[in-house]
Amino acid sequence: MSKSRLLQQVRARLNINQGDLTRQQAVDDRINQHAVNTVPIQARQSHPILVDLFEEHITQSRATVARIDSIDVVVDEIQGYLGTSEFCINAEVEELNLPFSECDELTLLPWKPKTSMTACVTLCLGAVAETGSLVIASSALNGVSQNFLGEKHIVLLQAENIVGAYEEMWQKVREAGTMPRDITLISGPSCTADIEMIIEDGAHGPRQLHVIIIGQSPTDYKPLPQVR
């Protein structure tokens, strides 16, 4: 069997004593403790600074950002960005019951699997400020392809769901239970530099990425402490 042959070869090369139980203990400990390594200082700041940092990073990657105080004006913001356009939403946005029908310029189309779209509006789990990365997770309400098949992608982000470091996001995911099939960090529009090293947007995914940050920083946010 390939597996036993391959692992046998690995063990022989590592010169392992079969009776050595400390190795298994070391592996179990490392995984169970999932200790945090060095977290950059820029990821450990007060929440309003992290929101600015998020915006700074993601706009450097050619995404656009709008900030609104409340979800009440989100349809206006979407319309302002899309102009007169058709668009799709994912089920998470559907649950927000936004008054799209009151907006004449926007035509809401039903989402069809494996179909390209003009624009798609989705929600995200949150965002990581240190590199300006939106965090999306697949679920019954959010298909990964809904985030990739639109020419334009608009993401609604609650300000309170912005964290400083990746590690804070992993902790949130752990607390929620099992890992979703797919978690993707989106840090800008789809791009390629494969022709003469010059960045061109719109390689395979959205040509444009627009982030709408909704609401305010929470008052009780605690950044990750430096452990090492």
Added chain:
Amino acid sequence: MDVISKDFVPLSSSALKDSSLQKSMSLLGEELSTRRKLVVEALPEFEQLRDEARDVKNHTLAHLDLYLERFEEQVKANGGQVYFASTAEEARQTVLNICQQSNAKRVTKSKSMVTDEIELVPCLEANGIEAVETDLGEYIIQLRGERPSHIVAPAVHLNKDQVSETFFKHHRKLGFNAKLDNRADLVAEARQILREKFLLADVGISGANFLVAETGTVVLVTNEGNAELTTSLPDTHVVVTGIEKVIPTMEDASIFIRLLARSAVGADISAYTSFITGQRREGDLDGPSNFHVVLLDNGRSGMLGTEFQDMLRCIRCSACLHHCPVYLSVGGHAYGSVYNGPMGAVLTPQLANLDEAAHLPNASTFCGKCEEICPVRIPLPKLMRFWRNKEGAAKLNSLTMRWGLKLWAMLNQYPLIYRAVTGAGVALLSRIGSDRRFLNSLPGIAGNWTKYRDFGRPEGRTFMSQWRERRRGVDD
């Protein structure tokens, strides 16, 4: 792995005369080293993260059997399958079987060096399965029937006009009749053609940048979004990667996310970083119903417990390529292997064999820049020296070189003879072209040096003789 590294010398000679390649290479070197420097300076913790990355990899490699078992357990718990392949042939056969069992006619592939290593695409095509590379660079070279010339930017040896000609030649039959001279239009045309491929694919094949043992997660890093479409649209997803890619936890993965894009392309992060854990969950809107991971050995385990174990830390960022004066002079194709630059010079002799690839560890100026910038601190020059020793011990190098080295070693053992010989040489050289600072042609085997570069003319006396004289002056 099919390598043509024996042709390194003639291939690099023609590369040096290829002006379009030279232009691409100097652009690559300047751009990426500048960009890397800027983002590294903006992250004060960078050096500490490099230490941690090295330590995580060392720990994982020392417990590799156990981490692989844990990873497999987790993938299975998420409904996926793991296959262990000792050889390239086993890996190809495994992927082919999966495709055939899913009645696949069309396969999309996102970028993966391991699939290039095992030559997977030709194997699928020989069995009547259309396999399309979806990374733009890989797509371009697939159309041209070329090998990647760089492990991250596979078409970096080509310019826009060459890409335009390639598209014109191959896309006409698909109804695209215009010859494009604008970069954005070229990207848009490829996007349109490949979008259709994504939507129709039966199987998606990806590599993996990292495997997380804790959760059975596969980490994929791209800018284009091709990996996300490859892994979320088809009904079957096959991951093909090397056994050394496993790391313990998501927290450990975070170190590498912080290092990878900064080292590779001088960006804080790439546009997309996906963490894929198994197959479609109940109720999920998309994602494959079948999830397979093929773990390849192909010579990797043979590096464990040897002086080459450090090389298994490599995360394929390519920083060593675009900081290497040799790679930047001759480009990737001269190496005759899918892995090129300093990392390829260490890896290729192991994955192919030393007899085929002995030239590569010699293709180094030993300037040490690769080790200086490697995010996981692989001592690449030291490892190349190990290969050189093995080459000498196996008598794979030429008789002239072996005798030359013996002579050199002997000279070094007898300081008096050494000083006499070098003193005579320096005196002789100083008399040639005494009115110039640099010599542009030298007789005999020394002519090999001046063929491509000038030789600084010695001033007439060796360091040792000048030193002695000054000492005498001081003593008086």
